[in-house]
Amino acid sequence: MSTASQPQFRYTQMPSKVLHLRNLPWECTEEELVELCKPFGKVVNTKCNVGANHNQAFVEFGDLNQAISMVSYYASSSEPAQVRGKTVYIQYSNRQEIVNNKSPGDITGNVLLVTIEGVEPSDVSIDVIYLVFSAFGIVHKIATFEKAAGFQALIQYSSAEYASNARIALDGRSIPRYLLPAHVSSCILRISFSAHTDLNIKFQSYRSRDYTNPYLPVNPSAIEGTLQHTVGSDGKKKELESNVLLASIENMQYAVTIEVLHTVFSAFGSVQKIAIFEKNGGTQALIQYPDATTAAAAKESLEGHCIYDGGFCKLHLTYSRHTDLNVKAYSDRSRDYTIPDTSLLVGPQPPGVPSSAPGWQGAPHQCNNA
The missing domain is CATH 3.30.70.330 (RRM (RNA recognition motif) domain)
Structure with missing residues (x-):
C-alpha cells in the first residue's frame, strides 16, 4: 500500500493573509510567486526559497479576503495551482505577516x-x-x-x-x-x-x-529505553516505534523465503532490507523500512495475519531495537534492496512460493482459529 498523496490544502489553520506554499520548483523566484497569486489580489511581501530544498515560500496578501479567495478557488478547482508544471500545495500560515527585517535586539542562531x-x-x-x-x-x-x-x-x-x-x-x-x-x-x-x-x-x-558523527558510541541502556513499553496518559501501555520490524513466524507449513517476505511487506511501503534467522527453535525475520511511520502501518495491518490460507505462517510483529540492518546484499537469508543486484537482470527469478501452497496470492490472509 503506497502512501497516500499529499492533500493540496490543509484546513486545520485559521485563515491568514499569509499563505504557505510547498513543493515549488527549486529556487522559485519572487516574480513567479507574484504571477501565481496576482489574479486574487495584491501581493505585498514574499519570502522565497524556504526549506532545505529551497522549495517552499510564504506569500502575504494586502487583504485577508484575497488570501481566502485564492485558497477557496484552488480548493474547488479541478486544476491544481502550478508553477513550472509542478503542483503547489497551499495552506494558511500561522503568521499574520511576513517579517523579513530583524531588529538589532533579536536573538538569532543556528x-x-x-x-x-x-x-x-x-x-x-x-x-x-x-x-x-x-x-x-x-x-x-x-x-x-x-x-x-x-x-x-x-x-x-x-x-x-x-x-x-x-x-x-x-x-x-x-x-x-x-x-x-x-x-x-x-x-x-x-x-x-x-x-x-x-x-x-x-x-x-x-x-x-x-547526525554528523556516525562513529559516535551508542549508549546501550539509552537505546534499550526505546524498547520499553511506556504508560501513556490513558493508562495503557504503548510500544515505542522503530523503522525496523521483528517478525516471528509460527505454524510454518511452507517455507518463507526472502521473496515471500518482500512481497508481503512491500505492500505497505518501500522495503530496504530483510534478514531471516532462527531463534529459540522458530523462524524470525527483521524487515527494515525507511521510516517508523511506514513500519507502523505494516505492523498494524499484518499483525496476526497469515501468509498462506489455512492458518499457515502466522505473523507476530514487534518493533526492533535496530534502525539500520547490517546484512549481506544478496543471499538466501538476507537482502539489501538499497544496493542494485545485477544478477537479477539475467534470467527469471527463482519462485519464492512453493507451487503447492494453497491460496497464496501475494497478500496475507486473516487466520481462522490458527
Missing part, C-alpha cells in the same frame, strides 16, 4: 529551543522530531530533555538561515497528526532561538543524536 506542549516525552520520538525539522534544513544534532516548562528539544542546524526558516514555519503549529500516537490529538510547538551554537552530544541514544 540552534532552536523547542517546547512541545500537550505530550509526554514518550509520545514524540527523536526520529519524529528529526523528520519534522529536517524539512527546513540540514539538522546536525538533537538533544531532548524534560524541564519545568515540559518536554523540550534543542535542534542544531547547519546554518542560522535554516533555523530561522524552521522557526517561521513551525512556531505555533502542531506536529502532523499521523506522526503522533493515537491518544494524542495535537501538540503545539513553541520555538525560540537558543544561546547555544554547538551542542555537545556524547553518545547516540533515544534522547540525543549527532
Whole structure:
C-alpha cells in the first residue's frame, strides 16, 4: 500500500493573509510567486526559497479576503495551482505577516529551543522530531530533555538561515497528526532561538543524536529505553516505534523465503532490507523500512495475519531495537534492496512460493482459529 498523496490544502489553520506554499520548483523566484497569486489580489511581501530544498515560500496578501479567495478557488478547482508544471500545495500560515527585517535586539542562531506542549516525552520520538525539522534544513544534532516548562528539544542546524526558516514555519503549529500516537490529538510547538551554537552530544541514544558523527558510541541502556513499553496518559501501555520490524513466524507449513517476505511487506511501503534467522527453535525475520511511520502501518495491518490460507505462517510483529540492518546484499537469508543486484537482470527469478501452497496470492490472509 503506497502512501497516500499529499492533500493540496490543509484546513486545520485559521485563515491568514499569509499563505504557505510547498513543493515549488527549486529556487522559485519572487516574480513567479507574484504571477501565481496576482489574479486574487495584491501581493505585498514574499519570502522565497524556504526549506532545505529551497522549495517552499510564504506569500502575504494586502487583504485577508484575497488570501481566502485564492485558497477557496484552488480548493474547488479541478486544476491544481502550478508553477513550472509542478503542483503547489497551499495552506494558511500561522503568521499574520511576513517579517523579513530583524531588529538589532533579536536573538538569532543556528540552534532552536523547542517546547512541545500537550505530550509526554514518550509520545514524540527523536526520529519524529528529526523528520519534522529536517524539512527546513540540514539538522546536525538533537538533544531532548524534560524541564519545568515540559518536554523540550534543542535542534542544531547547519546554518542560522535554516533555523530561522524552521522557526517561521513551525512556531505555533502542531506536529502532523499521523506522526503522533493515537491518544494524542495535537501538540503545539513553541520555538525560540537558543544561546547555544554547538551542542555537545556524547553518545547516540533515544534522547540525543549527532547526525554528523556516525562513529559516535551508542549508549546501550539509552537505546534499550526505546524498547520499553511506556504508560501513556490513558493508562495503557504503548510500544515505542522503530523503522525496523521483528517478525516471528509460527505454524510454518511452507517455507518463507526472502521473496515471500518482500512481497508481503512491500505492500505497505518501500522495503530496504530483510534478514531471516532462527531463534529459540522458530523462524524470525527483521524487515527494515525507511521510516517508523511506514513500519507502523505494516505492523498494524499484518499483525496476526497469515501468509498462506489455512492458518499457515502466522505473523507476530514487534518493533526492533535496530534502525539500520547490517546484512549481506544478496543471499538466501538476507537482502539489501538499497544496493542494485545485477544478477537479477539475467534470467527469471527463482519462485519464492512453493507451487503447492494453497491460496497464496501475494497478500496475507486473516487466520481462522490458527
